[in-house]
Amino acid sequence: MLGRTAGGLFWMFRYLERAENTARLIDAGHRIALTRASAAEDEWRSIAATAGVLDAFIAMHGEMSGSGVTDYLLAEPSNPSSVYASIKAARDNARLVRTALTREVWEAMNEAYLLLKDALAEPTLRSDLPETLSLVRHLAAQVRGAFYGTMLRNDIYSFCQAGAMIERADNTARILDVKYYVLLPSPALVGSRADNVQWDMILRAVSAQRSYRWLNGDVSSFGIAEFLIFDCRMPRSLAFCYDDLVTNLRRLENEYAIPAPSTALAVEADRQFNTETMEAVFSEGLHEFLVRFIAENGALASAIENDYRFYE
Amino acid sequence: MAVSARSFDEMLGQRDAAAAPSAPTPPYEEYSRWFDAVDQALLEQKAADCERFFRRTGITFNVYGQTEAAERLIPFDIIPRIIAASEWRRLTRGIEQRVRAINAFIYDIYHRQEILRAGRIPKRLIAANDAFLPTMIGVDPPGGVYTHIVGVDIVRTGPDDFYVLEDNARTPSGVSYVLENRETMLQMFPELFARVRVREVGDYPVNLRRSLSACAPASAHHRAVVAVLTPGIFNSAYFEHAFLADQMGAELVEGSDLRVADGRVAMRTTQGFKPIDVLYRRVDDDYLDPLSFRPESTLGVPGVMDIYRAGGITIANAPGAGIADDKAIYSYMPEIVEFYTGEKAILKNVPTWRCAEPDALAYVLDNLAELVVKEVHGSGGYGMLVGPTSSAAEIEDFAQKLKTRPDNYIAQPTLALSTVPIFTKSGLAPRHVDLRPFVLVSPDRIDITPGGLTRVAMKEGSLVVNSSQGGGTKDTWVLEE
Numbered sequence: 001m002l003g004r005t006a007g008g009l010f011w012m013f014r015y016l017e018r019a020e021n022t023a024r025l026i027d028a029g030h031r032i033a034l035t036r037a038s039a040a041e042d043e044w045r046s047i048a049a050t051a052g053v054l055d056a057f058i059a060m061h062g063e064m065s066g067s068g069v070t071d072y073l074l075a076e077p078s079n080p081s082s083v084y085a086s087i088k089a090a091r092d093n094a095r096l097v098r099t100a101l102t103r104e105v106w107e108a109m110n111e112a113y114l115l116l117k118d119a120l121a122e123p124t125l126r127s128d129l130p131e132t133l134s135l136v137r138h139l140a141a142q143v144r145g146a147f148y149g150t151m152l153r154n155d156i157y158s159f160c161q162a163g164a165m166i167e168r169a170d171n172t173a174r175i176l177d178v179k180y181y182v183l184l185p186s187p188a189l190v191g192s193r194a195d196n197v198q199w200d201m202i203l204r205a206v207s208a209q210r211s212y213r214w215l216n217g218d219v220s221s222f223g224i225a226e227f228l229i230f231d232c233r234m235p236r237s238l239a240f241c242y243d244d245l246v247t248n249l250r251r252l253e254n255e256y257a258i259p260a261p262s263t264a265l266a267v268e269a270d271r272q273f274n275t276e277t278m279e280a281v282f283s284e285g286l287h288e289f290l291v292r293f294i295a296e297n298g299a300l301a302s303a304i305e306n307d308y309r310f311y312e
Numbered sequence: 313m314a315v316s317a318r319s320f321d322e323m324l325g326q327r328d329a330a331a332a333p334s335a336p337t338p339p340y341e342e343y344s345r346w347f348d349a350v351d352q353a354l355l356e357q358k359a360a361d362c363e364r365f366f367r368r369t370g371i372t373f374n375v376y377g378q379t380e381a382a383e384r385l386i387p388f389d390i391i392p393r394i395i396a397a398s399e400w401r402r403l404t405r406g407i408e409q410r411v412r413a414i415n416a417f418i419y420d421i422y423h424r425q426e427i428l429r430a431g432r433i434p435k436r437l438i439a440a441n442d443a444f445l446p447t448m449i450g451v452d453p454p455g456g457v458y459t460h461i462v463g464v465d466i467v468r469t470g471p472d473d474f475y476v477l478e479d480n481a482r483t484p485s486g487v488s489y490v491l492e493n494r495e496t497m498l499q500m501f502p503e504l505f506a507r508v509r510v511r512e513v514g515d516y517p518v519n520l521r522r523s524l525s526a527c528a529p530a531s532a533h534h535r536a537v538v539a540v541l542t543p544g545i546f547n548s549a550y551f552e553h554a555f556l557a558d559q560m561g562a563e564l565v566e567g568s569d570l571r572v573a574d575g576r577v578a579m580r581t582t583q584g585f586k587p588i589d590v591l592y593r594r595v596d597d598d599y600l601d602p603l604s605f606r607p608e609s610t611l612g613v614p615g616v617m618d619i620y621r622a623g624g625i626t627i628a629n630a631p632g633a634g635i636a637d638d639k640a641i642y643s644y645m646p647e648i649v650e651f652y653t654g655e656k657a658i659l660k661n662v663p664t665w666r667c668a669e670p671d672a673l674a675y676v677l678d679n680l681a682e683l684v685v686k687e688v689h690g691s692g693g694y695g696m697l698v699g700p701t702s703s704a705a706e707i708e709d710f711a712q713k714l715k716t717r718p719d720n721y722i723a724q725p726t727l728a729l730s731t732v733p734i735f736t737k738s739g740l741a742p743r744h745v746d747l748r749p750f751v752l753v754s755p756d757r758i759d760i761t762p763g764g765l766t767r768v769a770m771k772e773g774s775l776v777v778n779s780s781q782g783g784g785t786k787d788t789w790v791l792e793e
Contacts (some may be wrong), residue, residue: 309581
């Protein structure tokens, strides 16, 4: 496979994942705005921070507003994390690697872009927002469904999956980092109204509010952090993402029969999720742990790019 | 416009404005029986389905000079263009003869130039021609093939009158539409194909791969490594490049993926550099090698021409093959066919005035209102004048250009191109068409895909069928014997 093709696949799935994550973040903010009007502005601020666009948003709009952030995250072409820009970038990459995709995957990706381009052409009305966000999730699921259902389990598959997992781990870590202070063990605040809102926002942003309750029962800061970092059953947890990354990077190594430094990096990072505990994370400092993880995750992405010659 | 009224319609026959609708021509008999019985509302529905189908599959083309918003669909019409088996037999004989002559001509031009020595073609036409590449002199392409893929543009003016409008010996495009149009028709009207026996076109990619592999250099792998070189996703024909690579099981590469190493051209793969045997390039000669041609080109591969000349790679079509499809050379095609095959050309040329010749120029200037004038090196329907549909001011304007650079133009009579009906909400409406059959040349055989690309001018009376000018396409059926 061409190195450029591998890079195109990796980025197609990163962007697809990003589009969906951004839609989930907007959804979380929207819920809070509907039910807790007083906390709304702070929530939109932290949502913009989670998406990594807070400074760019302030520079463009001056002040914080729910509809402003929503539009910026949904449809702003100059915002590389907006749903529109991510879907467009995913589809541009899909065109680039058209020969590596099955017809089903390409058509699902192309259709996702065409439908969202139309749906996002006008500023989304508040009343249409839930429908628009559900359309994003629905279309991303169609691409993924076609991908799982029709693609050979070879190097093409592994590059796609690696891209999706790198992006997803980054996203989960960012959500946790923006909210790390509400997860710190602090007996005084536990059970307060404010905390429940914050925890709800975190779980919603990763589509985990039901699964968390189902698996863990009681909502607690410790439990939520552990769930999103260490629980392998949770498909957006850091541990799950790295488990999958290691599987796919090992497949690449086996298929190509060349040892790759990136695999060693991923294996090393994955080990901490199997051996360490939440207590150790809290003693390192949750924020420090997440900052380190985000940097290492980025370094792993660069190592994959190098090992498989994505660029000249 | 007057032209339509006296045009031959391939479905309805010679039409006379005063006469009542006539019976369908023989190739359309069975189709017409089906068409007359089918519900018109259903056809309208199917026509809309086709558009959705094309958009979803991403069969779009980019328009030069416009932004990303201009990713457009080529209009597709659901009425097929049908060619009888006997008509096709005659056409293929003529096409094959012509393509053999073109290859022999290019070989000759880059070797002994017998045809110039014999005085059958003026020397200046070659020497002063941008399409002539001195770097190709004395080079023997692997398998002796220069034009691996040829598109011969054919128009029809009557039941037995076919003319070659031009030869495309560089990188003819459009074959992906041939395949996708058929795929669409099979999906939309499966019952029709049970009634009318139509020759298959779907084996084109397999034939293309076999044909290219057969021209691989001696140094090639046992299973030749074939790559399609595209200028990238913003090129107007990117869809086709990706489509053909996909269908052939070849890599789709860009210039930045390639480099010269150890006497081979190699592509950067996830496992290091891997040599390529056959490069089906969809970039122009000028951009192929910045060391040999345009130094600023980033679309090609520095040094690829050295490897080519040393026999380390096959480039399809061969650099310099464009010398055969220049519009000034075109006017000599009857001589070229006769010179190399010893036979009269089976397919007629359109009578052509070479404006470089003073007598011809004078005639053309006097008769601009009736003629079609084209740039010698133009393509895509740009920079041409269609006299009968132009205003007096446009004609005057063009006359000035002609006088300034007469050798840049040729002129032809405005042909009464045949029509085939298109489907409209108010019924069938005749529109002018042309035909581009695709020809594959390998050392031991010539394959012609039955039919080819039918382009149709969607506007009433218009003679310009180019997609860049709003033309559409039809599925082309060659009936089984």
